[in-house]
Amino acid sequence: MFIDQVHIHVKAGDGGAGCMSFRREAHVPKGGPDGGDGGRGGNVILEADQSVSSLIDYRFKHHFKATRGIHGRGSRMHGATGNDLLLRVPLGTQVREYDEEARETGDLIADLCHQGERVIVAQGGAGGRGNIHFVTATRRAPAFAELGEPAEERWIELEMKLMADAALVGMPSVGKSSLIARMSAARPKIADYxxxxxxxNLGMVRTGDHSFVVADVPGLIEGAAAGKGLGHEFLRHIERTALILHVIDASGSWEGRDPIEDYRTINEELARYATDLALRPQFIVVNKIDLPDTEGLVDRVRHAAREEALARAGGDEFSDDFLEPEVFGVSAVTGQGIDALIAATAERVFELRTAAAEVLDVAAVHYDQVWELRRQERDRAFAVHNLGGGVFSVAGKAVERMVIQTEWDNEEAIAYLQHRLERRGVEKALIEAGARNGDEIRILGRAFAFESALEHAEHP
Ligand SMILES: Nc1nc2c(ncn2[C@@H]2O[C@H](COP(=O)(O)OP(=O)(O)OP(=O)(O)O)[C@@H](O)[C@H]2O)c(=O)[nH]1
Ligand SMILES: [Mg+2]
Structure with a gap:
């Protein structure tokens, strides 16, 4: 089975705790603070890698964790950084946020299209700072340090759109699977229904100069773009193929159809799904020419396709918009014409990919940066709720993280937390919500008394 969508849980490493320590030397009765910082936790990073061809590695294992940062120590010794965890994914993997409970897909995090492209999907927690950082003019011997920052963790969705170079597209039973089996080592099911x-199915076609990947997608029928048959879901997979190999059945065998009518129907469905797909370069592959009464059909198809192309170019065969359609007569059963089809496909795919790479480099959107900014904004936001009876709660990622980083049985550490909350505007928001000195403030299950120097926080 071809796997193209998985959900995984990624957790970065927690930051190591900062150290609270004072220098101890033989001749110095009370030395200054010398607690080192905790190390940063490892990140979880996704990297696009050409040699990975599917998301199968993520199908059975769903949880991935980077290692934590080491705690700081005395004598200004900083803790070591945790190791990053690198997860390799196929080229063309789209990464999105995923809500596991609601089973809903969220923002696009990254679109990994180029070899080696990376995105951090879970950031390691910063190491806590040791007490050497908290010395001020009035606080010469800070008796607290910061705990490590908790790591980010989240569910993400990985989706791989087929990165085939050429896709075999056509009505059911025209011989798409038979062709991919002829052209590559792929061995899909073939049957006369x-x-x-x-x-x-994907297959790698190896030729002299350039190898390419060909895809065999389920048959399309009239109405496919509107969701009929099986084709619709897979039309999106061919969005990224450079070349369409439009297969028609020379014998018109399935339901005794007319091959030229089928050719037009499929083109209409492609156009209906996305205008862009109708304009995608196409080779017309007339299959089953080994069967009787098929001679002459290749020429008829060529003629019909040429008329259409000419009509699109305003009837002018010397116009730049006119492209002579390329038609190949082949037989997946006898192998006739297959080598010529492979050689022409390899060459055309190479030309198209080279041209596209130039355009892509200019137009690349850095989704990961967009997502990172949006995420930071969401993290900074917090909400204050008046629970009544002089009790208020504050909720928000960044604010909660500060609370987790605080040693709760250390008054100095709590005073420092209050200072940080004040800087973040939490104090102001609490006063606006009606909080007065002495009221109870709850953050993440912790409670402390509100103390503000701001005038209107005093009880009248
Ligand atoms: N005589 C002859 N029969 C062929 C040729 N190619 C395919 N067939 C037969 O046509 C039938 C359909 O072939 P498939 O390869 O399964 O067709 P498909 O386009 O993949 O069909 P779907 O997957 O159902 O869309 C099978 O019975 C094949 O043996 C050919 O070149 N010549
Ligand atoms: Mg098939």
């Missing part, structure tokens, strides 16, 4: 192929 429609809709034999239920999921796309």
């Amino acid at each position: 429609p809709f034999t192929t239920l999921v796309p």
Whole structure:
């Protein structure tokens, strides 16, 4: 089975705790603070890798964790950084946020299209700072340090769109699977009834100069773009192929159809699905020419396709818009014409990919940066709720993280937390919500008394 969508849970490493320590030397009665910082936790990183061809590695294992940062120590010794965890994914993998409970897909995190492209999907927690950082003019001997920052963790969705160079597209039973079996080592099911192929198959075609990947997708029928048959779901897979190999059955065998009518129907469905797909370069592959009464059909198809192309170019065969259609007569059964088809496909795919690579480099959107900014904004946001009776709660990622980083049995550490909350605007928001000195503030299950120097926080 072809796997193209998985959900995995990624957890980065927690930051190591900062150290609270004072220098101890033989001749110095009370030394200054010397607690080192905790190390940063490892990140979970996705990397696009050409040599990975599917998401199968993520089908059975769903949880991935980077290692934590080491705690800081005395004598200004900093803890080591945790190791990053690198997960390799196929080229063309799209990464999205995923809500496991609601089973809903969220924002696009990244679109990994180029070899070696990376994105951090879970950031390691920063190491806590040691007490050497908290010395001020009035606080010469800070008796607290920061705990490590908890790591990010989240569910993500990985989706791989087929990165085939050429896709075999056509009505059911025209011989798409037979052709991919002839052209590559792929061995899909072949049978004389429609809709034999239920999921796309990929095959690598090795030729002298350039190898290419060909896809065999389920048969399309009239109405496919509107969701009829099986083809629709897979039309999106061919969005990224450079070349369409439009296969028609020379014998018109399935339901005794007219091959030229079928050719037009499929083109209409492609156009209906996306205008872009109708304009995609096409080779016309007339299959089953080994069967009787098929001679002459290749020429008829060539003629019909030429008329259409000419009409699109305004009837002018010297116009730049006119492209002589390329038609190949082949037989998947005898192998006739297959070598010529492979050679021409390899050459055309190479030309198209080279041209596309130039365009892509200019137009690349850095989704990961967009997502990172949006995520940071969401993290910074917090909400204050008046629970009544002088009790207020504050909720928000960044604020909660500060609370987790605080040693709760250390008054100095709590005072420092209050200072941070004040800087973040939490104090102001609480006063606006009606909080007065002495009220109870709850954050993440912790409670402390509200103390503000701001005037209107005093009880009248
Ligand atoms: N004589 C002859 N028969 C062929 C040729 N190619 C395919 N067939 C037969 O046509 C039938 C359909 O072939 P498939 O390869 O399964 O067709 P498909 O396009 O993949 O069909 P779906 O997956 O159902 O869309 C099978 O019975 C094949 O043996 C050919 O070149 N010549
Ligand atoms: Mg098939």
